[in-house]
Amino acid sequence: MLRSAALTWRGSALLHVDGKGMRLSVERISLLKCGRVFSGRWALRGVEATLESGKVYAVLGANGAGKSTLLRLMAGWLPLSEGRILLDESPMRPTAAHLRRKVMLLEEHTISKNGRSPKPTDNLCSAIQDYHVDQSDLEQEIAEWYDRLDVTSVYNKEERSMSKGQAYKIKLIGLFVVAPKVWLLDEPFSAGLDANGLKVLEEQLRMHAQRGGIVVFTSQWPEHARRLADWAMVLDEGRLAWFAPPREAPSPEARVSATSSLEAVLQGLGPE
Numbered sequence: 001m002l003r004s005a006a007l008t009w010r011g012s013a014l015l016h017v018d019g020k021g022m023r024l025s026v027e028r029i030s031l032l033k034c035g036r037v038f039s040g041r042w043a044l045r046g047v048e049a050t051l052e053s054g055k056v057y058a059v060l061g062a063n064g065a066g067k068s069t070l071l072r073l074m075a076g077w078l079p080l081s082e083g084r085i086l087l088d089e090s091p092m093r094p095t096a097a098h099l100r101r102k103v104m105l106l107e108e109h110t111i112s113k114n115g116r117s118p119k120p121t122d123n124l125c126s127a128i129q130d131y132h133v134d135q136s137d138l139e140q141e142i143a144e145w146y147d148r149l150d151v152t153s154v155y156n157k158e159e160r161s162m163s164k165g166q167a168y169k170i171k172l173i174g175l176f177v178v179a180p181k182v183w184l185l186d187e188p189f190s191a192g193l194d195a196n197g198l199k200v201l202e203e204q205l206r207m208h209a210q211r212g213g214i215v216v217f218t219s220q221w222p223e224h225a226r227r228l229a230d231w232a233m234v235l236d237e238g239r240l241a242w243f244a245p246p247r248e249a250p251s252p253e254a255r256v257s258a259t260s261s262l263e264a265v266l267q268g269l270g271p272e
């Protein structure tokens with residue numbers, strides 16, 4: 001089905017595959033007083049939490065609350081201004097290439113190199129190389145994903161020739177085939193996925209956690225946390241305002257002097 005030199009190479013395999021076919025074990029991510037400053041202003045400050053294997057976490061909060069910044073720090077895309085992020089015992093930082101391979105962050109927008117419109121399929125192949133994935137049988141697996149997500153017709157097109165949802169589906173295929181232990185998804189439910197894409201995404205998030213992965217997604221809608229997440233992390237102006245199972249009633253303390261944006265998120269959590 002897919003015939004491309006990019007997908008047929010057979011390089012040296014690296015193979016850090018654990019018993020469940022998931023690459024590079026991580027049992028826990030510890031956020032220790034994490035903070036990040038941009039231009040003299042704290043985008044995130046004092047965030048303390050432990051994320052465990054086998055769980056799905058939803059990060060909620062108003063626009064500008066610090067959700068994307070938190071995911072970028074966890075992925076090692078940005079350095080912390082204070083605090084530490086430990087993957088088990090090892091501190092995540094942008095130079096820690098071996099740790100960054102345990103984690104994949106998907107953002108909706110692709111950063112174009114040299115001002116050109118990137119080809120999502122080329123990015124997928126680069127990810128397979130960057131993450132040192134064993135390539136045996138990969139071509140067939142990728143072809144099956146293209147088929148299942150109904151994007152075979154846009155294979156090898158540039159991103160500007162695709163719809164938003166088609167481009168995002170190819171990023172998801174990269175995530176599914178590379179299958180690092182930690183999945184970080186920034187606003188996946190705003191990425192233009194159709195009903196089938198959403199169904200596959202939701203299934204895969206749950207399955208990845210059941211296999212022992214750690215899944216963290218951001219969303220503007222508390223119902224995504226209620227439906228899909230084991231824990232909800234609510235950020236408010238860079239601070240962690242609430243961290244609990246999404247159907248647990250937020251404490252009165254969390255509501256003291258809450259802004260209307262924070263109150264709207266907390267109202268969307270809690271028991272039905």
Ligand SMILES: Nc1ncnc2c1ncn2[C@@H]1O[C@H](COP(=O)(O)OP(=O)(O)OP(=O)(O)O)[C@@H](O)[C@H]1O
Pocket residue numbers: 038039042043061062063064065066067068069070
């Ligand atoms: N690269 C950057 N340079 C300067 N300021 C930044 C940068 N990235 C984020 N910020 C600032 O940090 C704060 C948090 O931004 P962030 O993107 O993490 O919020 P968010 O919760 O993801 O928001 P949204 O829901 O709108 O996507 C904002 O005030 C934003 O302006």
